[in-house]
Amino acid sequence: MDIEHNSREKFYRRPFGAVTCGTEIRLRIAVSGAGIPRAVRVVYMEDGKAEKRKDMSYLFHIGSNCIYSVYIKMPEKAGLIWYYFELETERGKVYYGNNSNNLGGIGELSFEPPSNSYQITVYNKDYKTPDWFKTSVAYQIFVDRFCNGNDDGSFLGDRQDIIKRNWDEQPFYKAEQFGGEYKANDFFGGNLKGVIKKLPYLKELGISVIYLNPIFKAYTNHKYDTGDYEEIDPMFGDEETFKELCKKAKEMGIRIILDGVFNHTGSNSKYFNKNGEYDSIGAYQSKESPYYSWFRFMDWPEIYESWWGMTTLPQIEERSEDCRKYLLSGENAIVKKWIKNGASGWRLDVVDELPGFFVKELRENVKKADEDAVIIGEVWEDASNKTAYGERREYFLGNELDSVMNYPMRRALIDGVSGKIDAKEFNDRLMSIKENYPAPAYYSLLNMVTSHDVERIMTRMGDAPSRHDVSKDYQAQFKLDGYALELAKERATLVLGLQMTLPGVPCIFYGDEIGMQGYGDPFCRCTFPWEHVDEIDPDGTVRSRYKKMIALRNSSKAFSIGDFQCVYKIGHVYGFVRRYYGEQYLVVVNMGTTEENIRVDIARFGMKTLSCVIGGENEELESADSIHFVNMPRLWIKVYKAEKK
Numbered sequence: 001m002d003i004e005h006n007s008r009e010k011f012y013r014r015p016f017g018a019v020t021c022g023t024e025i026r027l028r029i030a031v032s033g034a035g036i037p038r039a040v041r042v043v044y045m046e047d048g049k050a051e052k053r054k055d056m057s058y059l060f061h062i063g064s065n066c067i068y069s070v071y072i073k074m075p076e077k078a079g080l081i082w083y084y085f086e087l088e089t090e091r092g093k094v095y096y097g098n099n100s101n102n103l104g105g106i107g108e109l110s111f112e113p114p115s116n117s118y119q120i121t122v123y124n125k126d127y128k129t130p131d132w133f134k135t136s137v138a139y140q141i142f143v144d145r146f147c148n149g150n151d152d153g154s155f156l157g158d159r160q161d162i163i164k165r166n167w168d169e170q171p172f173y174k175a176e177q178f179g180g181e182y183k184a185n186d187f188f189g190g191n192l193k194g195v196i197k198k199l200p201y202l203k204e205l206g207i208s209v210i211y212l213n214p215i216f217k218a219y220t221n222h223k224y225d226t227g228d229y230e231e232i233d234p235m236f237g238d239e240e241t242f243k244e245l246c247k248k249a250k251e252m253g254i255r256i257i258l259d260g261v262f263n264h265t266g267s268n269s270k271y272f273n274k275n276g277e278y279d280s281i282g283a284y285q286s287k288e289s290p291y292y293s294w295f296r297f298m299d300w301p302e303i304y305e306s307w308w309g310m311t312t313l314p315q316i317e318e319r320s321e322d323c324r325k326y327l328l329s330g331e332n333a334i335v336k337k338w339i340k341n342g343a344s345g346w347r348l349d350v351v352d353e354l355p356g357f358f359v360k361e362l363r364e365n366v367k368k369a370d371e372d373a374v375i376i377g378e379v380w381e382d383a384s385n386k387t388a389y390g391e392r393r394e395y396f397l398g399n400e401l402d403s404v405m406n407y408p409m410r411r412a413l414i415d416g417v418s419g420k421i422d423a424k425e426f427n428d429r430l431m432s433i434k435e436n437y438p439a440p441a442y443y444s445l446l447n448m449v450t451s452h453d454v455e456r457i458m459t460r461m462g463d464a465p466s467r468h469d470v471s472k473d474y475q476a477q478f479k480l481d482g483y484a485l486e487l488a489k490e491r492a493t494l495v496l497g498l499q500m501t502l503p504g505v506p507c508i509f510y511g512d513e514i515g516m517q518g519y520g521d522p523f524c525r526c527t528f529p530w531e532h533v534d535e536i537d538p539d540g541t542v543r544s545r546y547k548k549m550i551a552l553r554n555s556s557k558a559f560s561i562g563d564f565q566c567v568y569k570i571g572h573v574y575g576f577v578r579r580y581y582g583e584q585y586l587v588v589v590n591m592g593t594t595e596e597n598i599r600v601d602i603a604r605f606g607m608k609t610l611s612c613v614i615g616g617e618n619e620e621l622e623s624a625d626s627i628h629f630v631n632m633p634r635l636w637i638k639v640y641k642a643e644k645k
Contacts, residue, residue, distance in 0.1 A: 001034045001089070001094065001109070002033055002065075003031050003085070003087070004065075004106065004107075005027070005029045005030070005085065005096060005107055006106050006107075007098075007104045007105060007107075008104060008431055008435060012027070012028045012029070012030075013025065013026070013027055016435070017121075017434060017435045017437075017439075018120070018121035018122070018384070018435075018436065018437060018439070019074055019120065019121075019122060019123075020125040020127075021074060021075065021076050021077065021122055021123070021124060022073065022075075022076050022125075023074045024071055024072070024074070025073075025074060026070070026071050027042055027056075027069070027070050027071075027083070028069045028070075029067070029068050029096065030062070030065040030066070030067055031066045031068065031087065032065045032066065034087065034089045034090075034094075035089060035090050037089050038088040038089070039086075039088040040055070040056045040085070040086075040088075041054060041085065041086045041087075042054050042056060042070050042083055042084075042086075043083065043085070043086050043113075044081055044083035045081070045082050045083075046075060046080075046081060047079050047080040047081070047082065048392070053086070054072065055070070056068035056069060056085075057069055074122045075122060077122075078123050078124050078397035078399075079394075080119060080120070080384075081119070081122060082119060082120075084096060084098070084107075084113070084114050084118065085097070094110070094111055095109070095110045095112065096108070096109050097110065097116050097117050098114065098116035098117055098118045099116065100116065101425075102432075103428045103431070104118065104428075105428060119384070119385060119435075121384050121396065121436055121437070121438060122397075123398050123438040124397060124398030124399065126398065127397070127438060127441075129374070129403065129440040129443075129444045130402065130444070132255070133209070133374045133505060134443045134505065134561050135208075135560040136208040137207055137209070137506050137508070137554065138207070138208075138209040138210070138446065138506065138507035138508070139207040139209065139211070139508050139510065140210075140212075140448065140452070140509045141210060141211070142213045142222075142510065143191065143192065143194075143195065143212060143213060143223075144188055144190040144191075144235070144236075145171075145188055145190050145510075145526060146190045146194055146198070146510050146528050147191075147194030147195065147197055147528060148167070148189040148193075148194050149191055149193025150191070153167070155187065155235065156189075156234060156235050156236065156237065157234035157236075159234075161219075162187050163178070163185055163186040163187065164189070165187065166188075167189070168529060168531075168532070170476060170526065171188075171523070171525055171526060172186045173472050173476055174472060174473075183220070184220040184221055184222060185219065185220060185221065189235075190236075190527070191235065191236045191237055192215070192232070192236050192237035192241045192245050193241060195212075196241075196244060196245050196248055199248055199249055199252055199254065200252075202254065203254065204547075205513060205550060206547065206551055206554050207508075208254055208255065208554075209254065209256075209257060209505070209507075210254060210255070211259070211347055211376075211446075211507065213259050213452055214258075214349075215232055215236050215258065215259075216228060216229050216230075216233060218269075219268045222452070222525075224261050224313075225264075225265070226266055227266050227268060227278070228269065228270050229327070229334045242341060242342065243341055243342055246341065246342025246343065255344035256342065257343065257344060257346065257347055257374065259346075260334075260347065260349065262327055262349070262354060262358075263315065263316060263353045263354055264306065264315050265313070265314060265316060266313065266314075267284070267306075267313070267314055268312070269282070270291075271295075272284050272291070272295065272314050283297075284301045290322070291322075293317065293320040293321075293323065294316055294317055294320050294323040295314050295315065295317055296315055296317050307350075318357075318358040324358065327362075328358075328361050328362050328365045329361060335362055335365055335366050336366070339366065339369040339373055343373075344370070344372075345373045345375060346362075346374075346376070347376040347378065347405075347446075348362070348376065348377045349378055351377035351379060351401070352377075352378075352379055352386060352388040353388070353389070356391060356393065356394055356400065359377075359395075359401070360399045362375070363375055363399060363401070364399075374402050375401050375403070376401065376402065376403040376405065376446055377400075377404045377405070379393075379395065379404040379405065381407070381408065382433070383395045383401070383404040383441075384396055384437050385436065401441070402440070403444040403445055403505070404445065404446065405448055405507075406433070406446055406447045408429065408433060409429075409430065410447075410449050410454075411429075412426055412429040412430060413449060413499065414449075414457075414460055414495070416572075416591050417491045417494045417495050417591050418461070418491065419572060419591065419593070422571060423568075423571060423572055423573055423574040423591070424569050424570075426591075427566050427569045427574065430566075433445070434503070442504070443560070445504035446504070446505050447499055447504040447506050448508075448509065449495055449509075449512075450509035451509055451524075452524060453520065453521060455467065455519050455520050455524060456509070456511075456516055456524050457512055458488050458489070458492050458512070458517045459478075459480065459517045459518055461487070461488040461489075461491035462480040462487060462491075462517075463484060463487070464478060464519070467520050476523065478517075478519065479517060489515065489541065489542065492515075493545050493637065494637050496545060496549050497587075497589065497614070497637035497639070498587075498589060498637075500552060500553040500559065501552070501553070501559050501576075501587045501639065502576075503560075503561075503564050509524070510528055511526075511528050511529075512546075513543060513546040514529075514533050514536050514543055515536050515542040516528075516536065548614065549614070552613065552614060552639065556585070557580045557583075558578040558580035558585055559578055561580065562583070563577075563578065563579045564576060565605075567600055567601065568588065568598060568600050570598070571592060572590065572592030572596075573588065573589070573592065573596050573598055573632060574588070574589050574591065575630075582644070583641075583642075584641075585640065585641055585642065586600065586602060586607060586610060586628075586640040587639050588630055588640075589637045590633065590635065590636045591635070592634060593634050595631070595632065595634055596631075596632045597630070598629070598630050598632060599627065599629055599630075600628050600629075600630055601626070601627045602627075602628065603625055603626040605626065607626050608623055608624060608625075608626050608642075609622050609642065610622075610628060610640035610643070611640060611641050612638055612640050613639050613641050614637065614638060614639035615639060619638075621640065
């Protein structure tokens with residue numbers, strides 16, 4: 001008995017992927033070797049509700065396959081729909097559901113109701129994400145480590161409770177370096193003046209969005225322990241400096257996105273004031289504090305809920321109306337204040353730890369301040385179906401986020417280019433994202449490969465041991481060289497090429513464009529070596545590749561909002577077409593370590609004449625039937641532009 005349903009093929013499911021409320025979907029299934037089934041049904045359910053069954057009608061034969069079909073109208077309320085198939089045969093009931101990887105596409109037959117069902121994301125018809133963001137290239141900056149804008153290298157802020165470090169030193173990584181307790185108070189002097197100073201550099205690189213890690217007043221160098229949401233940290237500058245940054249960046253066509261940390265504050269903050277350093281009455285100091293309702297005390301003042309048990313990060317009580325008015329809805333609420341001061345959006349730290357009602361209220365108020373502002377969430381899994389703290393998240397139904405950090409794609413890129421998975425599984429992972437995410441979110445995904453939380457891509461591509469298997473001391477001294485470094489550069493080039501040509505918004509972590517290395521926090525947060533760039537990238541190869549690929553990305557909307565279709569996925573070679581109106585490109589990547597000669601059929605796109613613009617300059621392919629033979633060196637990427645003739 002053979003059964004087949006492929007959720008990615010329009011023959012089996014039409015329309016493809018996520019749909020708007022009220023859409024009618026046609027589902028088909030092919031059955032052979034089952035005789036004449038007594039019944040063929042689709043079993044479907046709205047998320048969290050009871051199953052419904054609907055009989056499927058026999059349609060026609062294709063060879064030995066009987067095709068059954070059914071139409072289902074999606075609900076008028078946004079949410080997830082799950083479905084699988086149930087057949088009553090002479091041999092009993094059989095079932096067909098999603099595959100064991102839960103990635104969509106071709107499923108699996110079983111003799112019990114399947115544990116994995118197919119997903120349909122149903123979203124609001126008026127869901128819109130900012131168009132300007134979709135065509136951007138972003139650059140993430142950890143401010144203390146990027147650039148000191150003071151010519152003499154002096155520190156701003158006049159703080160006496162910090163450890164001042166020399167620019168080229170390594171960040172401290174163990175408690176004894178801080179005097180016995182890990183405090184993250186070693187600083188290198190980077191500031192907003194430094195970001196302003198380097199705007200021409202970023203413009204030349206091709207950047208159009210800067211995402212800043214937190215910049216509000218806080219004790220630590222990372223600033224995720226907010227002390228005062230209303231004040232730029234004095235070590236970084238002040239409100240006027242921030243406005244100047246936004247103004248000068250805008251003049252260069254660059255927008256600024258801020259990091260919003262609304263799940264917790266610092267214990268050393270004007271809201272909690274555990275250390276008594278602020279001239280406010282904090283929640284730790286008095287139950288009469290205006291901020292007392294902001295926090296969750298089990299036994300005031302010493303026992304309170306904190307982020308992952310870190311007592312320096314007391315958890316915010318999002319149900320507090322006073323807190324939400326201050327952060328979200330008030331006339332001068334924090335999310336509005338900094339948009340009005342020039343920011344173009346927010347990246348929300350640990351958004352999966354914020355309740356849905358809070359995120360919805362945040363979106364409502366950010367869009368009031370600027371309907372074109374972007375809202376990006378930190379989510380490490382498939383954001384379309386994530387469940388956290390017993391709550392199914394609704395990030396992409398139309399009332400919460402515009403985008404998320406695309407960690408699933410990062411993992412696919414790393415595994416694919418490292419040879420851990422073949423091109424078919426690589427495509428399955430990419431297509432699962434396309435299938436589950438609404439188009440407005442899909443083309444807005446923040447496609448990062450390094451961040452402040454993970455290893456730098458160069459280190460990851462050099463087959464460095466997992467950080468989970470080696471000590472911090474080992475990580476501190478580790479550096480790729482020789483063959484391992486050359487291999488890392490080759491692989492990182494492929495990652496970059498895919499990052500710039502696949503759907504979504506590519507995001508570069510400061511320093512990746514010169515080949516900086518480093519394990520996770522704090523080794524990925526080293527200072528940008530402005531005076532030693534040529535030592536890290538001696539022949540300028542890495543810089544040249546970044547500029548070239550960013551320029552390609554910026555040259556055509558085909559790479560940002562254009563259609564994406566896989567055309568080749570055999571072995572470790574992957575090929576796809578990007579199209580936007582009259583422009584068409586073929587991208588082929590050999591993620592394997594042997595040369596390959598492949599046959600690519602792109603007849604359905606009519607791409608008869610191809611000119612190679614990346615990876616084989618001056619190479620042209622001509623084919624009357626649009627079937628091309630492409631030579632692919634090991635670990636190589638080629639980008640062809642279809643010529644109109």
